[in-house]
Amino acid sequence: MSFSFQLTGQDERARAGVIHTSHGEILTPVFMPVGTRATVKTLAPSDLEQIGAGIILANTYHLYLRPGADIVHRAGGLHGFMNWSHPILTDSGGFQVMSLQGLRKITPEGVRFQSHIDGSYHFFTPENVIAVQNLLGADIIMSFDECTPYPATRDYAAASLRLTLNWARKGQEAHQRRADQALFGIVQGGIYEDLREESAKSLMEMDFPGYAVGGLAVGEPKTDLLRITAALDQILPTDKPRYLMGVGFPGDLVDNIERGIDMFDCVMPTRNARKGSVFTWKGKIIIKAAQFKEDFSPLDADCDCYTCRNFSRAYLRHLFSVDEILGLRLASLHSLYFYLELMREAREAILQKRFSDFKMNRCRHLDHTIGSEE
Amino acid sequence: MSFSFQLTGQDERARAGVIHTSHGEILTPVFMPVGTRATVKTLAPSDLEQIGAGIILANTYHLYLRPGADIVHRAGGLHGFMNWSHPILTDSGGFQVMSLQGLRKITPEGVRFQSHIDGSYHFFTPENVIAVQNLLGADIIMSFDECTPYPATRDYAAASLRLTLNWARKGQEAHQRRADQALFGIVQGGIYEDLREESAKSLMEMDFPGYAVGGLAVGEPKTDLLRITAALDQILPTDKPRYLMGVGFPGDLVDNIERGIDMFDCVMPTRNARKGSVFTWKGKIIIKAAQFKEDFSPLDADCDCYTCRNFSRAYLRHLFSVDEILGLRLASLHSLYFYLELMREAREAILQKRFSDFKMNRCRHLDHTIGSEE
Numbered sequence: 132m133s134f135s136f137q138l139t140g141q142d143e144r145a146r147a148g149v150i151h152t153s154h155g156e157i158l159t160p161v162f163m164p165v166g167t168r169a170t171v172k173t174l175a176p177s178d179l180e181q182i183g184a185g186i187i188l189a190n191t192y193h194l195y196l197r198p199g200a201d202i203v204h205r206a207g208g209l210h211g212f213m214n215w216s217h218p219i220l221t222d223s224g225g226f227q228v229m230s231l232q233g234l235r236k237i238t239p240e241g242v243r244f245q246s247h248i249d250g251s252y253h254f255f256t257p258e259n260v261i262a263v264q265n266l267l268g269a270d271i272i273m274s275f276d277e278c279t280p281y282p283a284t285r286d287y288a289a290a291s292l293r294l295t296l297n298w299a300r301k302g303q304e305a306h307q308r309r310a311d312q313a314l315f316g317i318v319q320g321g322i323y324e325d326l327r328e329e330s331a332k333s334l335m336e337m338d339f340p341g342y343a344v345g346g347l348a349v350g351e352p353k354t355d356l357l358r359i360t361a362a363l364d365q366i367l368p369t370d371k372p373r374y375l376m377g378v379g380f381p382g383d384l385v386d387n388i389e390r391g392i393d394m395f396d397c398v399m400p401t402r403n404a405r406k407g408s409v410f411t412w413k414g415k416i417i418i419k420a421a422q423f424k425e426d427f428s429p430l431d432a433d434c435d436c437y438t439c440r441n442f443s444r445a446y447l448r449h450l451f452s453v454d455e456i457l458g459l460r461l462a463s464l465h466s467l468y469f470y471l472e473l474m475r476e477a478r479e480a481i482l483q484k485r486f487s488d489f490k491m492n493r494c495r496h497l498d499h500t501i502g503s504e505e
Numbered sequence: 506m507s508f509s510f511q512l513t514g515q516d517e518r519a520r521a522g523v524i525h526t527s528h529g530e531i532l533t534p535v536f537m538p539v540g541t542r543a544t545v546k547t548l549a550p551s552d553l554e555q556i557g558a559g560i561i562l563a564n565t566y567h568l569y570l571r572p573g574a575d576i577v578h579r580a581g582g583l584h585g586f587m588n589w590s591h592p593i594l595t596d597s598g599g600f601q602v603m604s605l606q607g608l609r610k611i612t613p614e615g616v617r618f619q620s621h622i623d624g625s626y627h628f629f630t631p632e633n634v635i636a637v638q639n640l641l642g643a644d645i646i647m648s649f650d651e652c653t654p655y656p657a658t659r660d661y662a663a664a665s666l667r668l669t670l671n672w673a674r675k676g677q678e679a680h681q682r683r684a685d686q687a688l689f690g691i692v693q694g695g696i697y698e699d700l701r702e703e704s705a706k707s708l709m710e711m712d713f714p715g716y717a718v719g720g721l722a723v724g725e726p727k728t729d730l731l732r733i734t735a736a737l738d739q740i741l742p743t744d745k746p747r748y749l750m751g752v753g754f755p756g757d758l759v760d761n762i763e764r765g766i767d768m769f770d771c772v773m774p775t776r777n778a779r780k781g782s783v784f785t786w787k788g789k790i791i792i793k794a795a796q797f798k799e800d801f802s803p804l805d806a807d808c809d810c811y812t813c814r815n816f817s818r819a820y821l822r823h824l825f826s827v828d829e830i831l832g833l834r835l836a837s838l839h840s841l842y843f844y845l846e847l848m849r850e851a852r853e854a855i856l857q858k859r860f861s862d863f864k865m866n867r868c869r870h871l872d873h874t875i876g877s878e879e
Contacts, residue, residue, distance in 0.1 A: 170824060170831045177811070198798070198823045206801050206819060214815045424572070427580050437551070441588045445580060449572045450544060456830055457544045 134270070134313035134340050136372045140482040144364055144391045147481040150186075150372055152218045152270040153311050154210065157185040159372060159393040160477050162384065162470045163220060165401065168193050169203070169213040172401050173460040174467070176215050182436065182468040183475070186270070187215060188396045191263055192224030195253075196246055200266035208268025220271040220396075221264050225317075226278045226345075226377070228255055237277060239294065257298035258305035261314070265307045271341065272306075274299040276317040279346040288321030292330045295319045295345075303337055313340040315374060321346060322355040324362045331366045342367050343374040344392070348383075357386055364391035381410050381473055381497045385490050388477050400470045404462035407451050410469050414499025416444075418462060422502055423448045436468035437461075508644070508687035508714050510746045514856040518738055518765045521855040524560075524746055526592045526644040527685050528584065531559040533746060533767040534851050536758065536844045537594060539775065542567050543577070543587040546775050547834040548841070550589050556810065556842040557849075560644070561589060562770045565637055566598030569627075570620055574640040582642025594770075595643040597634050599650040599691075600719075600751070611651060613668065631672035632679035635688070639681045645715065646680075648673040650691040653720040662695030666704045669693045669719075677711055689715040689748060696729040698736045705740045716741050717748040718766070722757075731760055738765035755784050755847055756871045759864050762851050774844045778836035781825045784843050788873025790818075792836060796876055797822045810842035811835075 133153040140147035150157040164171045164179065167190040171179060179187060189209055194200065206212035209219050228235050228244045235244035241256035257275040264272035276295040279288050299316045306314050316334035320326030334342060344363060347356045360375060367373055374394035375387050384395050400410060407418045411431040418430075423444040430439050430447065438447070438461040450458030473494075480489035507527040514521035524531040538545045538553065541564040545553060553561060563583055568574065580586035583593050602609050602618045609618035615630035631649040638646040650669040653662050673690045680688050690708035694700030708716060718737060721730045734749060741747055748768035749761050758769050774784060781792045785805040792804075797818040804813050804821065812821070812835040824832030847868075854863035 168823075168827045168829055169820075170829045173830045173834075175811070175831060175834070176815070193827075197827055198819070202799055202819060202823075205799060206817060212817075212820055212823075214820075425576055425579060437549070441550070443580060443586075445572070445576060446543075446586055446588075449542075449576075449586075453542045453567075453571055455542055455544045456547045456833065457549060459830065460547075460549070460834070 133311055136341065136370065138369060142481045142484045142486040143389070145388050145477070145481045145486045146391055146393055147478045148372065148393060150218075152313070154216060154218045154270050157218055158475075158478060160384070160388045160474050161185050161394050162474045163188045163394065163396040164467050165396055165398050166213070168197070169209060171463075171467070172405065173456070173463045176213065178464055179215070180217075182464065183471055184217070184467070186218035186220060188220045188222060189213075189267070189269065190222050190224060190227065191260060191267065192227035194221075194267060195224065195263050196248060200263045204266040204268065208266075210268065218271070219269040221267050221269040221273065222376075223260050223264070223273040223275045224255060225260075225273075225276040229278045229280075237294075239297070241275070257301040261302045261305045262307070265312065268308075269312065271313050271315060273315055273343060274302045274317050276319060276345055278349065279319050279321050281321065281346075281350040283321045285321075285323055285326070288319070288323055288326050291321075292319040292326055296330065296333050299334060299339075300337060303339075315339055315341040315343050317343045317345040317376070318363060319346045322351050322359060324359065327359055327363055328366055331363055335368060339371070341372040341374060343376050345376045347375065348377045348379055353383070357390060360387050360390040360392055367391075381470065382494065384470075384473060385477065385494050385497070388481075389486070389490065400466035401463045404466040405459045407462065409462050409466045410497075412469075412493070413496045414501050417500065417502035417504055418444070418447050418458075419451050420448075420502025420504075430465055431469075434465065434469065434472075436465050438465040438468075507685055510715065510744065512743060516855045516858045516860040517763070519762050519851070519855045519860045520765055520767055521852045522746065522767060524592075526687070528590060528592045528644050529559075531592055532849075532852060534758070534762045534848050534855075535559050535768050536848045537562045537768065537770040538841050539770055539772050540587070542571070543583060545837075545841070546779065547830070547837045550587065552838055553589070553841075554591075556838065557845055558591070558841070560592035560594060562594045562596060563587075563641070563643065564596050564598060564601065565634060565641065566601035568595075568641060569598065569637050570622060574637045578640040578642065582640075584642065592645070593643040594645040595638050595641050595647065596750075597638065597647040597649045598629060599634075599647075600652045602629055603652045603654075611668075613671070615649070631675040635676045635679045636681070639686065642682075643686065645687050645689060647689055647717060648676045648691050650693060650719055652723065653693050653695045655695065655720075655724040657695045659695075659697055659700070662693070662697055662700050665695075666693040666700055670704065670707050673708060673713075674711060677713075687714040689713055689717050691717045691719040691750070692737060693720045695720060696725050696733060698733065701733055701737055702740055705737055709742060713745070715746040715748060717750050719750050721749065722751045722753055727757070731764060734761050734764040734766055741765075754871075755844065756868065758844075758847060759851065759868050759871070762855075763860065763864065774840035775837045778840040779833045781836065783836050783840045784871075786843075786867070787870045788875050791874065791876035791878055792818070792821050792832075793825050794822075794876025794878075804839055805843075808839065808843065808846075810839050812839040812842075
């Protein structure tokens with residue numbers, strides 16, 4: 132097994148570590164740019180290397196439908212297909228098929244669903260989702276799970292987490308590439324701490340190389356999310372990476388690093404960038420705001436990304452005003468660079484035992500907004 | 506005057522030369538990527554440097570409307586605004602306002618038109634179009650002209666070319682930055698050789714640093730276009746660059762280099778790329794063709810562009826199938842690289858007195874098509 136995790140530093144509950152994979156090391160805490168369809172939207176692999184992305188994410192559901200797992204496999208797996216020689220994680224597609232309201236039916240054996248593209252019928256099982264991920268060839272793959280919705284009754288959440296546990300067991304047995312693909316289990320249980328504990332402990336008995344926290348950031352109050360991650364920090368093993376799925380705003384990442392989370396993914400930086408808002412240490416900037424019309428300073432004068440080193444707010448505003456693709460790209464590049472920088476600085480702060488100061492000072496403007504929507 | 510042109514080689518009528526500008530040298534024959542709104546669609550300046558673009562083009566009409574010439578001027582001109590430190594040419598906007606059928610009225614003083622964006626009224630004169638270009642600050646700027654439509658009667662074409670001559674004179678007098686911006690005259694006259702001769706000789710009396718051939722590639726048979734450029738080759742001075750506006754397919758460039766043209770611009774490589782067809786030495790490739798579904802070879806195995814060195818036809822087909830922006834970008838990058846390579850090889854062939862062989866052999870597949878539209 133080429134996968135391992137080492138905890139290299141800790142400050143209170145915040146953790147710094149290194150994940151080893153057959154495609155290289157990942158320094159944690161880490162943010163994983165989302166490349167759903169085997170491309171991080173608007174960016175080339177060379178851009179992702181330039182901003183120092185340690186690992187990127189792709190999606191089983193989308194790649195299963197197009198171009199199909201066989202084609203990706205014959206292209207040399209995802210690494211060969213998209214020309215990314217560093218680590219990759221594939222999500223199981225559980226979240227996507229659960230989102231197909233009205234187009235899917237959950238049974239103990241799996242989920243029958245209709246493609247969002249052509250309405251064709253498909254059946255995802257805990258076993259075949261692993262088989263697809265074996266073909267895609269990512270370094271980290273995910274169990275098939277039911278992403279418990281919010282709100283959910285205690286009874287629903289309990290039944291749901293047990294279904295997910297059963298699927299985790301089946302997936303683990305079906306996994307054919309244990310030597311080079313690490314399969315993570317996914318903790319469910321809604322906002323109920325005792326159910327989360329049951330889920331985590333049952334998964335830990337199966338001994339996964341890493342544990343994800345799923346079913347959060349699905350509409351629940353942020354206090355519930357933080358309560359659950361804080362509770363799980365007391366339960367999950369310290370010698371395995373913890374991955375909080377689908378989170379979030381920059382401040383959310385900092386709050387959850389503080390609660391012992393190591394890995395994050397979210398469409399937030401790239402999706403918001405394409406809609407014209409980018410993140411900086413001074414807050415969120417609304418690029419199209421009228422105040423930037425003749426602002427020839429960069430998005431963030433302290434940022435070293437290609438966008439900030441070379442282009443002004445006025446130019447970026449122009450690109451968005453005239454719907455030029457370069458605007459989407461330069462904004463995406465900046466926001467991802469910022470997310471990765473946020474993780475790099477958080478890591479340094481943890482290693483130097485000053486995470487609390489980092490959060491209080493360096494991160495104090497993260498929730499601001501600069502410029503108003505027109 | 507920092508602008509000059511040296512003819513450095515000739516093979517039959519085909520010419521190789523060097524244009525000197527205050528932002529660097531341009532080797533001719535040259536293809537100028539089109540960056541209408543101060544961005545070559547989907548590409549960053551770093552990409553354009555990587556593929557060796559010697560000069561790019563931007564458009565007066567579009568930049569006058571958005572963001573406005575004043576803003577570009579205050580940003581340090583186009584070079585500063587879009588962060589391009591190499592030569593730039595701005596088109597006068599004549600072609601664009603003439604295209605606003607029903608929204609414009611031509612008078613001896615200029616063209617009254619309505620913005621295609623908000624319907625607001627504007628008046629372009631031969632003088633204010635130069636003033637706008639003085640603010641934009643490109644190295645080469647263009648006279649305001651009436652792009653004579655095709656078909657046009659002899660009488661219409663004659664009146665039109667005289668209007669353009671009058672405007673060229675007015676623009677030349679209005680030009681305020683003769684030291685660092687070279688103003689080109691534009692030859693009109695439709696498909697009538699004697700009118701073209703009248704136009705060219707009258708402009709030559711005004712002594713422009715370069716001459717453009719306008720009003721071609723507007724629907725006339727290709728034989729007419731080639732007849733006109735061949736005729737002008739006998740008339741235009743050998744010591745000034747000749748720019749054929751808006752041309753064309755790869756084969757068209759070669760045919761017109763053969764007739765003494767030095768400079769070209771066209772949206773063809775980038776626009777077609779965004780629609781999923783790219784140019785190679787072996788012909789045009791329709792990226793979405795079913796035959797490329799499992800074709801793991803590059804677009805062109807002999808091409809050294811970033812796209813061909815790193816990605817397969819199957820991956821590009823996937824990106825186009827799922828509407829990912831990276832596809833548009835990788836296709837645009839390849840096609841522009843190919844156009845620039847075509848010019849570099851043509852130049853070498855001219856310098857080595859083997860242009861005819863280059864055209865007959867190296868260029869023999871340019872008109873082929875690989876893959877069918879679905």
